[in-house]
Structure formats: structure tokens, C-alpha cells
Amino acid sequence: MSETATSGLASEITEAMPELRGRLKPEATLAELTWFRVGGPAEVLFTPADEADLAYFLKHLPADVPVTMVGLGSNLLVRDGGIRGVVIRLGKGFGTIALEGSDRLRAGTAVPDVKLARAAADASIAGLAFYRGIPGSLGGALRMNAGAHGSETKDVLVEARAVDRQGDIHTLSVADLDYTYRHCGAPEDLIFTEGLFQGRPGEQAAIQAEMNEIADYREEVQxxxxxxxxxxxxxxxxxxxxxxxxxxxxxxxxxxxxxxxxxxxxxxxxxxxxxxxxxxxxxxxxxxxxxxxxxxxxxxxxxxxxxxx
Structure with missing residues (x-):
């Protein structure tokens, strides 16, 4: 594959992957995707349609093409020279939230952290309100063990799904992820696609009040x-x-x-x-x-x- 022709890289990917359903965009601006609003372009930006599309893409992408994962861009600084190879950003196909049982939520990793907190409140599930205070998406939360207000992702995560660089899909327990403070010990090439989160029964009004308190605190001090x-x-x-x-x-x-x-x-x-x-x-x-x-x-x-x- 060519390392110099940006449009060439996108074209070569398209030719090599006739069943690809996601969107490829060469020389894609990344500054508008980050909260800092700075940074150079991606050589190619890929938005997969769903987990199967992501797995297909990674399986057929030559091993020498660099892959970089970005989320909502809240905790990210893209340097001015841009990013070579393929940048992957998950979209609508990874944006669902579903209730499992009375106190668990399964959510795609493109879901914003705050949206998970709101869904938990709507379902009267306590224990996930701290996500109201974390900017970003659940993919980033899983990758860095995001936390706030005395709670961390490792405290509420049951399991996560991820696709590796070879296109194989894995289900990982919390122990598999080897979490420490703001760190995940799982292989860097894993791209998280969904997580199962465990809360506890709660009162909707009390959960909402906790979330409002977190939001007010953030606005006051940040x-x-x-x-x-x-x-x-x-x-x-x-x-x-x-x-x-x-x-x-x-x-x-x-x-x-x-x-x-x-x-x-x-x-x-x-x-x-x-x-x-x-x-x-x-x-x-x-x-x-x-x-x-x-x-x-x-x-x-x-x-x-x-x-x-």
C-alpha cells in the first residue's frame, strides 16, 4: 500500500474490501472532532457501520497500515502534523443502550458518558451517576478506566466487547482489563465496541438530584x-x-x-x-x-x- 497518496490509501482499501459498509474519508479534518479544535488531518478516517463491519475492516487491512482510535475528542490532543494511516471513529452503529434485568445496562462505546448516566436515571438504576461528570464516550471510559466523584469504570463494569487488530471479537471480564488508576492493561490494539454496566436499584428523584449536583459542581469549578x-x-x-x-x-x-x-x-x-x-x-x-x-x-x-x- 502507498504511504504517500492519501486518496490512494482510501482507494486501495475500497478495492481490497468490496463488502465494506462503513464510510471512508481521505484527508479528513480532525480538529473539528476534538474539543480543543486543533490538529492536523487523518490520512483516512473510517466510520464503521457496526461491529461486524469493523471486524471485517481490521481483518482485511494490511498489518503495516497504522490504526488509531478516537472517540468524542474530549480528552484528546491531535498534533498539527496529523495522523498517518487510518483513524477509526465509531458512530451510530455503536450508539445503543439496552436495559438488561433490573439494574444492568448494555451500551455501545460511541454512547456519551452523560447519556449512560441519564439512561440509568430513567431506569431508576443508581451507581452510574458519576458518568454525568465525565466528558467523552464509553469507549474512552473503558480504555482509560475513567472516573469521577469517587467512582471508576472498574467499579461498575461487568464485561466489555472488543475487536482486535486481526478482526477477532473478544468478550473480556473486568479482571481481563487489568484496570488501575486511569489505566487499562488490555492490549492497545483492542477497539472496544460495547460494555455491560452494573448498577443497583435506586430512586429516580435521588439519582437525578445527584446528577444535578455533579453538573453544577463541574460548571462551578471547571x-x-x-x-x-x-x-x-x-x-x-x-x-x-x-x-x-x-x-x-x-x-x-x-x-x-x-x-x-x-x-x-x-x-x-x-x-x-x-x-x-x-x-x-x-x-x-x-x-x-x-x-x-x-x-x-x-x-x-x-x-x-x-x-x-
């Missing part, structure tokens, strides 16, 4: 109306990242049009016209200052993908 990527760095053991960043004098720090939020300094903001390089440089500057001040190494929570220009 710059959710700005072009941001959510929490930038993981909390190191025994510390809170925002406190370390604040102590290092980084609140309000700017690089180009990228700025450390003055409301919550573990958030980076695109003030309008920032490049991905501005944001990454700002993040690395913060890391260096925190290291110098406290001796603590901050690890990125935001996923950075692609090539720098």
Missing part, C-alpha cells in the same frame, strides 16, 4: 464552556495535580494562544487560534515547572496523537 480537553494531568500518588500546578506558579500561564485555566489549573484552554504545538508546549512547560518546584513528575492524562510539524 472551564467547561471553553475549548479545553478536560483534566490535563493524572493525579500523582498522594497529590492533586492542580495544587502542584498552582504552587509552581502556572495558573494563567500562556504559550501563544494556549493558556492554563485560571478557574481550574489542571485544564489547558485554546483561547482561539492556538495550535496543538502551543498546547503541548504549554503542558510540557507546566510539567517542567512542577518538577522543579516539587520534584513530582506529572503524567499526561490527555492523549496526544499524531506528528508534530
Amino acid at each position: 472551564p467547561i464552556k471553553s475549548r479545553t480537553g478536560g483534566s490535563t494531568f493524572k493525579n500523582p500518588p498522594g497529590h492533586k495535580s492542580w495544587q502542584l500546578i498552582d504552587a509552581a506558579g502556572c495558573r494563567g500561564l500562556e504559550v501563544g494562544k494556549a493558556k492554563v485555566s485560571e478557574l481550574h489549573c489542571n485544564f489547558l484552554i485554546n483561547e482561539g487560534g492556538a495550535t496543538a504545538d502551543d498546547l503541548e508546549t504549554l503542558g510540557e512547560t507546566v510539567r517542567a515547572r512542577v518538577k522543579e518546584m516539587s520534584g513530582v513528575d506529572l503524567d499526561w492524562e490527555i492523549k496526544r496523537l499524531g506528528a508534530r510539524k
Whole structure:
């Protein structure tokens, strides 16, 4: 396969996979798919029709073609040079939620976290309200063990389905996923397609009140109306990242049009016209200052993908 002709890569995929039902888009803009609104294009963007279509695609895609998975783009920084190979983004075929029994929900991984929380509330299922406070989709939640307000994905997940790079479909238990704080130990090539989530019987009014409280808290303490990527760095053991960043004098720090939020300094903001390089440089500057001040190494929570220009 050609590594230089973008339209050529899409054409070669189309020719090699006559039964493909999903959409292929060459030189696809990714900036509009990320909350930061920055970044270069995907060589080819693929939106599979459903799990079977995704499995067919991966099975027939040559092993030397890079595959990158993106979700709703909330916790993602696409670099200015874009992403070579195929970027996969799940769509409507992975957007269903179904009630199983009285206190379980099975949901596709394109479902936004907040939508799962609302579906649980509608079904009077407690224990999933924390997803109201997590931007992004369930695919990202499964991949990084997303959590908020004292709960994590590993606490409520029963099992997950995923497709590997060879196109084989797997059902994985929570133990198989080897979850730790903001980390999933499952192979990186697995693309999650659905999850089964366990709650407990609850009162709809109480669940809704909990969700409202979470939403109000986010609006009060986080710059959710700005072009941001959510929490930038993981909390190191025994510390809170925002406190370390604040102590290092980084609140309000700017690089180009990228700025450390003055409301919550573990958030980076695109003030309008920032490049991905501005944001990454700002993040690395913060890391260096925190290291110098406290001796603590901050690890990125935001996923950075692609090539720098």
C-alpha cells in the first residue's frame, strides 16, 4: 500500500474490501472532532457501520497500515502534523443502550458518558451517576478506566466487547482489563465496541438530584464552556495535580494562544487560534515547572496523537 497518496490509501482499501459498509474519508479534518479544535488531518478516517463491519475492516487491512482510535475528542490532543494511516471513529452503529434485568445496562462505546448516566436515571438504576461528570464516550471510559466523584469504570463494569487488530471479537471480564488508576492493561490494539454496566436499584428523584449536583459542581469549578480537553494531568500518588500546578506558579500561564485555566489549573484552554504545538508546549512547560518546584513528575492524562510539524 502507498504511504504517500492519501486518496490512494482510501482507494486501495475500497478495492481490497468490496463488502465494506462503513464510510471512508481521505484527508479528513480532525480538529473539528476534538474539543480543543486543533490538529492536523487523518490520512483516512473510517466510520464503521457496526461491529461486524469493523471486524471485517481490521481483518482485511494490511498489518503495516497504522490504526488509531478516537472517540468524542474530549480528552484528546491531535498534533498539527496529523495522523498517518487510518483513524477509526465509531458512530451510530455503536450508539445503543439496552436495559438488561433490573439494574444492568448494555451500551455501545460511541454512547456519551452523560447519556449512560441519564439512561440509568430513567431506569431508576443508581451507581452510574458519576458518568454525568465525565466528558467523552464509553469507549474512552473503558480504555482509560475513567472516573469521577469517587467512582471508576472498574467499579461498575461487568464485561466489555472488543475487536482486535486481526478482526477477532473478544468478550473480556473486568479482571481481563487489568484496570488501575486511569489505566487499562488490555492490549492497545483492542477497539472496544460495547460494555455491560452494573448498577443497583435506586430512586429516580435521588439519582437525578445527584446528577444535578455533579453538573453544577463541574460548571462551578471547571472551564467547561471553553475549548479545553478536560483534566490535563493524572493525579500523582498522594497529590492533586492542580495544587502542584498552582504552587509552581502556572495558573494563567500562556504559550501563544494556549493558556492554563485560571478557574481550574489542571485544564489547558485554546483561547482561539492556538495550535496543538502551543498546547503541548504549554503542558510540557507546566510539567517542567512542577518538577522543579516539587520534584513530582506529572503524567499526561490527555492523549496526544499524531506528528508534530
